[in-house]
Amino acid sequence: MSVIVAKNLTKRFGQFVAVDNISFEIEKGEIFGFLGANGAGKTTAMRMLCGLSLPSAGKGTVAGFDIEKQSEEVKAHIGYMSQKFAMYEDLKVWENLRLYAGIYGVPHKEIMPKIDQLLENLGFTSKKNTMVSALPLGWKQKLSFSAAIFHQPEIVFLDEPTGGVDPSTRRRFWELIYQAAEQGITVFVTTHYMDEAEYCNRVSIMVDGKIEVKSFYQAESMDQVFQKLARKAKRNSD
Amino acid sequence: MNPIIVSDVYKKYGKVQALEGVSFEVEKGEIFGIIGPDGAGKTTLFRILTTLLIPDSGEALIDGHHVVNHYKTIRNMVGYMPGRFSLYQDLSVEENLKVFATIFDTTIQENYHLIKDIYQQLEPFKTRRAGALSGGMKQKLALCCALIHKPAILFLDEPTTGVDPVSRKEFWEMLKKLRDQGITILVSTPYMDEASMCDRIALIQGGNFLKIETPTNIREQFKKILWSVQSSRMFPLLKDLRKYHIVKTSFAFGDTHHVTIDQSGEDYVSDQLTMDYLRRYLEDKGHTEIMIQPIKATIEDCFMELSH
Numbered sequence: 065m066s067v068i069v070a071k072n073l074t075k076r077f078g079q080f081v082a083v084d085n086i087s088f089e090i091e092k093g094e095i096f097g098f099l100g101a102n103g104a105g106k107t108t109a110m111r112m113l114c115g116l117s118l119p120s121a122g123k124g125t126v127a128g129f130d131i132e133k134q135s136e137e138v139k140a141h142i143g144y145m146s147q148k149f150a151m152y153e154d155l156k157v158w159e160n161l162r163l164y165a166g167i168y169g170v171p172h173k174e175i176m177p178k179i180d181q182l183l184e185n186l187g188f189t190s191k192k193n194t195m196v197s198a199l200p201l202g203w204k205q206k207l208s209f210s211a212a213i214f215h216q217p218e219i220v221f222l223d224e225p226t227g228g229v230d231p232s233t234r235r236r237f238w239e240l241i242y243q244a245a246e247q248g249i250t251v252f253v254t255t256h257y258m259d260e261a262e263y264c265n266r267v268s269i270m271v272d273g274k275i276e277v278k279s280f281y282q283a284e285s286m287d288q289v290f291q292k293l294a295r296k297a298k299r300n301s302d
Numbered sequence: 303m304n305p306i307i308v309s310d311v312y313k314k315y316g317k318v319q320a321l322e323g324v325s326f327e328v329e330k331g332e333i334f335g336i337i338g339p340d341g342a343g344k345t346t347l348f349r350i351l352t353t354l355l356i357p358d359s360g361e362a363l364i365d366g367h368h369v370v371n372h373y374k375t376i377r378n379m380v381g382y383m384p385g386r387f388s389l390y391q392d393l394s395v396e397e398n399l400k401v402f403a404t405i406f407d408t409t410i411q412e413n414y415h416l417i418k419d420i421y422q423q424l425e426p427f428k429t430r431r432a433g434a435l436s437g438g439m440k441q442k443l444a445l446c447c448a449l450i451h452k453p454a455i456l457f458l459d460e461p462t463t464g465v466d467p468v469s470r471k472e473f474w475e476m477l478k479k480l481r482d483q484g485i486t487i488l489v490s491t492p493y494m495d496e497a498s499m500c501d502r503i504a505l506i507q508g509g510n511f512l513k514i515e516t517p518t519n520i521r522e523q524f525k526k527i528l529w530s531v532q533s534s535r536m537f538p539l540l541k542d543l544r545k546y547h548i549v550k551t552s553f554a555f556g557d558t559h560h561v562t563i564d565q566s567g568e569d570y571v572s573d574q575l576t577m578d579y580l581r582r583y584l585e586d587k588g589h590t591e592i593m594i595q596p597i598k599a600t601i602e603d604c605f606m607e608l609s610h
Contacts, residue, residue, distance in 0.1 A: 101466035101467070101468055102436050102465070102469070103436055200341065201340050201341060224464075228492045229339050229340065230338070230339035230342075230507065230605070231494060231553075231605050232606050233339070235553045235555075239540065239554065242536070245537075256464070256466055257493075261556075262556025263556055287467060290467055291467065291471065294466070294467070
């Protein structure tokens with residue numbers, strides 16, 4: 065079953081075609097890497113899939129809902145983790161989770177037991193009452209990811225999730241992503257790290273608003289493929 | 303005398319020890335990389351060396367000048383590109399460059415040869431406001447501004463963070479050209495794959511240098527047995543590998559897992575036998591399409607090994 069379907073999806077801003085007729089399907093439980101240089105159109109494409117921006121042409125369904133006509137249902141069935149840390153620094157760990165859970169409509173009675181369970185799984189129980197501002201970066205990232213999937217969305221969108229952390233923390237983070245995928249959550253990741261792309265089941269590379277490659281692992285390294293494709297870009301990276 | 307000499311520098315913010323006795327020297331005309339994650343102390347080190355922060359103890363000399371006592375001399379002879387974009391967003395590309403040239407009592411024309419290659423790519427946008435440039439373009443403009451007074455030493459704090467791989471590669475090519483003109487470059491990055499672009503690197507974590515070496519030597523000096531392991535189900539594979547008694551560490555590295563093997567225990571016989579046992583163990587766990595291969599360590603493998 066495809067949980068994300070994009071068909072001839074297009075977005076124009078005036079004369080400028082930011083996303084140019086892209087089509088793809090993503091299966092349940094897949095980890096899909098969405099790559100592209102600055103300005104290729106990744107963010108615009110992702111915003112349409114999240115129900116935040118209407119397509120100029122084409123169609124898309126996310127978790128079975130039409131991104132144009134049912135954007136509110138789309139929003140309720142996805143999770144989103146932004147590259148900028150988006151938790152409230154002056155709230156405690158559990159307060160942040162309760163806030164997110166409440167916004168996504170998790171039943172009140174279920175919230176606290178689920179927070180305890182989650183913190184235990186993360187080995188994080190001792191930090192329940194810690195201010196988020198006092199956590200190391202790696203922990204903040206794990207926490208934002210956990211918050212993004214707290215309401216058990218069908219799909220989670222990760223926008224450049226692991227910039228700047230040390231290699232072992234980055235790997236622990238990817239293990240959380242693997243785990244979520246095993247539980248059937250579809251993972252849609254944008255990243256600049258070419259080696260990170262290799263953690264994905266499938267990748268696409270966006271160049272000048274179009275999708276250029278969509279396949280399983282290449283024999284060449286991901287970096288080589290990217291360099292070759294992105295250098296063909298005519299659009300300036302603005 | 304080497305252009306950068308640092309001995310036993312300490313810096314603390316409140317309770318946080320940002321630098322814990324860092325010492326190193328950078329030779330003239332080399333690209334020296336400081337490689338480590340966020341919070342390792344990279345920016346603190348750069349601020350001390352560019353005279354913007356005073357160390358708690360220890361000494362640093364820039365071209366023989368003391369960073370605390372002779373800060374004015376140093377400021378005239380170094381170029382600094384801070385991690386956060388710190389040009390004037392509401393001035394145009396050209397105006398920014400003029401500001402920096404004027405501050406250092408020079409003109410764009412006088413040192414144009416140094417920035418020519420980079421500035422030519424910016425010239426079509428020279429009347430655009432700096433705030434409206436893309437990430438890659440901002441980074442090029444910031445480099446031009448740091449170069450316009452012909453510094454002997456360049457300090458670049460995470461110049462490639464958040465920049466796409468194509469722009470990153472171009473940026474490193476520019477740095478090599480500058481080095482070949484005799485400029486000494488100290489550069490920091492959180493991207494381990496950029497280590498190979500440097501002549502020598504220091505791996506930093508928690509305010510400590512773990513190692514200073516050429517990138518090749520760091521990789522050569524990795525002494526553990528390292529294998530890459532693949533199967534058709536990668537996440538269960540990771541968990542099963544960690545349960546196997548002779549496996550010391552197991553980490554996901556993109557499409558393979560990297561595994562280090564404990565050679566000290568009596569269960570270790572020889573590479574080949576141990577590999578066969580591991581394969582059989584994984585087969586028993588239901589894995590198919592198993593591939594096990596000895597591999598050479600990457601800088602990330604070395605970093606994880608050294609930081610344990």
